Amino acid sequence: MDEQQAAPPLVAVLTGAGISTDSGIPDYRGPNGVWRRDPEAEKLVTYSSYMADPEIRRRAWQLRRDSPALHAEPNAGHRALADLARAGVPLRVLTQNVDGLHQRSGLPDRKVIELHGTARAVQCTRCRARSTMDEALGRVAAGEADPACLTCGGILKSATVMFGEALDPAVLAKARALTQACELFLAVGTTLQVHPAAGLVDLAVSCGARLVIVNAEPTPYDSRAAEIVREPIGTALPRLVRRIAQQAGVPLPTGS
Structure with a gap:
């Protein structure tokens, strides 16, 4: 045999x-990385800043909308x-x-x-309900600067692990x-x-x-x-x- x-x-x-x-x-920590070019951008993916400041969330949604990752x-x-x-x-x-x-x-x-985690989905920080990033960005395009969870009204974030999580x-x-x-x-x-x-x-x-x-x-x-x-x-x-x-x-x- x-x-x-x-x-x-x-x-x-x-x-x-x-x-x-x-x-x-773009990468984050390389010679031309995002954090080196704009240290303030790190706040957009820091959980405590994101949860505390509606303006940070508004900027974060704009960043997601314009992200090259969507079409990469x-x-x-x-x-x-x-x-x-x-x-x-x-x-x-x-x-x-x-x-x-x-x-x-x-x-x-x-x-x-x-x-x-994944940037192709969003998750509610209160009830943990998930939906697609495309759906959330459609609401942003329609005029919602900081779209809330459709299930419970909680704060939505991308289904990624932010700094501090x-x-x-x-x-x-x-x-x-x-x-x-x-x-x-x-x-x-x-x-x-x-x-x-x-x-x-x-x-x-x-x-x-x-x-x-x-x-x-x-x-x-x-x-x-x-x-x-x-x-x-x-x-x-x-x-x-x-x-x-x-x-x-x-x-x-x-x-x-």
Whole structure:
């Protein structure tokens, strides 16, 4: 009887804002990041400021309405990870991004853990009712500067984790379990400065995973990495994916 071929090892990929810059979405902490250009903008995504000040909420809704993320398309980095999953390599993406581009690139929802929530939905801060961002922005376009929850009248916010809010414990627990189980951990386009997401790197290495960092700027975890890639993500990640697929003995979809 022929021996069954061993399944490819689990690959966990932590992605940050850097993977989406090629899609036209600016990052936050890079040299040209949002917070460096306009430190006041951080108040728009800080829970205490947002809840206390109607003017902050009005500005936040205008920012959401004008966000390039609404019309962004997945880029070569997103597509490369989706191709790797389609090839049969066990893959889970743990993303700090809220843009939904991993799912739009073809990754099933079950393979994407959105650590910081999603900007494609809104949630009431009182009754927790959810609806789509498109619906809320339609109300803004119709003249509501600070649309309230249609269910209870409470304050609406994007279904993202703002500064001052804790990550969903169930989401974080799932991310930690996958990190402990992986053999290869990629950190792509993240400064690894935001916790608890950055702490997944420590967990991965302590559990024996090989760490590869793909980021334009140095990170606090570079000394723990087996490999560091400073090249642009749009070219470096597809090349890395091809190498992983080759090592796993699986063919990538044609054109990858």
